[in-house]
Amino acid sequence: MDKIEGLIGRSGFLGSDYKAKAEDIPKTIGIRMQIWKEYPKSKGLVLEEVYIHTNVEHGPKDSQFDVLIENIPAVQINEDKIQILNKYEDEHIDMIHTYAVARLTLTMYQRLLKRKIVWSWNQKGSNIPLKVYPHNNKEAMKHANFNKINRSLNFGWKDHEKRIYSCKSLDVVVHETGHAILDSLKPFWEIKRDFVKPQSFIEQHSIIESFADLSVIFFTLSLFDMVEQILVISKGNLKRDTQLSKLMEYFDYESYRNAYNTLKMNDEIIQSGRGHMMSQVFTGAVYYTLADYFTYKRNARFENDALVLYNVSQFIAKIYLKAIERSPDNGPRISDIAQNMIEVAIQESDFILAYILFKQFEFREIFVKKIS
Numbered sequence: 001m002d003k004i005e006g007l008i009g010r011s012g013f014l015g016s017d018y019k020a021k022a023e024d025i026p027k028t029i030g031i032r033m034q035i036w037k038e039y040p041k042s043k044g045l046v047l048e049e050v051y052i053h054t055n056v057e058h059g060p061k062d063s064q065f066d067v068l069i070e071n072i073p074a075v076q077i078n079e080d081k082i083q084i085l086n087k088y089e090d091e092h093i094d095m096i097h098t099y100a101v102a103r104l105t106l107t108m109y110q111r112l113l114k115r116k117i118v119w120s121w122n123q124k125g126s127n128i129p130l131k132v133y134p135h136n137n138k139e140a141m142k143h144a145n146f147n148k149i150n151r152s153l154n155f156g157w158k159d160h161e162k163r164i165y166s167c168k169s170l171d172v173v174v175h176e177t178g179h180a181i182l183d184s185l186k187p188f189w190e191i192k193r194d195f196v197k198p199q200s201f202i203e204q205h206s207i208i209e210s211f212a213d214l215s216v217i218f219f220t221l222s223l224f225d226m227v228e229q230i231l232v233i234s235k236g237n238l239k240r241d242t243q244l245s246k247l248m249e250y251f252d253y254e255s256y257r258n259a260y261n262t263l264k265m266n267d268e269i270i271q272s273g274r275g276h277m278m279s280q281v282f283t284g285a286v287y288y289t290l291a292d293y294f295t296y297k298r299n300a301r302f303e304n305d306a307l308v309l310y311n312v313s314q315f316i317a318k319i320y321l322k323a324i325e326r327s328p329d330n331g332p333r334i335s336d337i338a339q340n341m342i343e344v345a346i347q348e349s350d351f352i353l354a355y356i357l358f359k360q361f362e363f364r365e366i367f368v369k370k371i372s
């Protein structure tokens with residue numbers, strides 16, 4: 001017993017004089033917030049609660065995000081009570097939802113990197129949060145974007161009569177937050193049209209779009225209820241056209257993308273298209289890797305599939321982040337990221353994953369070195 005107490009004390013976990021008492025109730029931290037979710041099994045949006053473990057101030061606001069809608073008062077948050085005003089119910093719920101989704105996306109990546117992500121404009125010491133505008137009513141703001149100059153995420157609307165805001169779509173919020181996160185990791189990947197040749201411009205744009213789309217897949221698979229439903233619908237075979245593979249459906253056919261694809265770099269449609277189009281090649285390669293690696297890792301008889309799928313997805317996301325960190329600070333090519341993913345997997349002694357990645361990139365006509 002003495003030995004155990006000594007160990008507990010040394011770990012600093014409970015302190016050396018730990019004595020359990022019935023009345024010792026741990027302090028509850030964080031806050032419950034609502035987000036709009038679209039479940040694969042049910043139609044339409046459902047308002048569902050999520051747990052945010054950090055402190056949130058009026059706004060909602062914290063050190064990294066500041067949510068605002070013009071002419072709408074901030075949502076008041078006192079302790080863990082959120083005050084939604086009837087008069088502004090629609091706006092306030094969208095403000096809370098957009099904050100919570102952006103916050104959870106950033107938290108997911110910080111957990112993977114095991115460090116705080118600092119926005120690119122704060123990397124010399126300032127501390128200016130990313131402004132989030134869930135309802136950007138400017139006529140020109142049709143879609144959604146990350147605006148680095150204004151340090152903001154902006155969500156426009158469609159349908160003149162109903163004004164459907166893009167922020168309501170969880171994947172649009174994750175996608176745009178993903179842009180800001182990638183910009184923090186690689187500030188010079190921002191595209192300067194004047195200095196790059198058209199081909200490398202499209203490729204760089206596609207790398208950026210692919211990161212934002214893959215963020216949606218990794219984020220979806222970080223929500224346990226979504227993991228369960230995707231497993232039910234796909235019966236464990238992710239190589240299907242499911243809600244997980246469909247990306248940015250809000251934008252209809254115009255910018256709609258699907259990770260469930262067999263596109264290759266030299267396909268005519270890819271070479272003639274924009275970055276959004278080419279991004280699907282890399283996104284597809286990583287998505288198929290996820291599917292194959294999950295098939296390899298699952299052991300349904302003795303392990304919970306949901307837990308395995310969650311772990312597989314987070315592991316691939318980590319490999320991807322490390323590959324990005326190792327890639328050139330300027331003018332990255334798709335093959336840089338691909339090659340680095342394989343090398344990071346080998347470094348992690350995961351030769352199966354390295355092989356699956358290699359086969360996928362080879363199939364997609366993304367140049368990678370043969371594994372010896």
Ligand SMILES: [Zn+2]
Nearest residue numbers: 175179209212
């Ligand atoms: Zn984008």
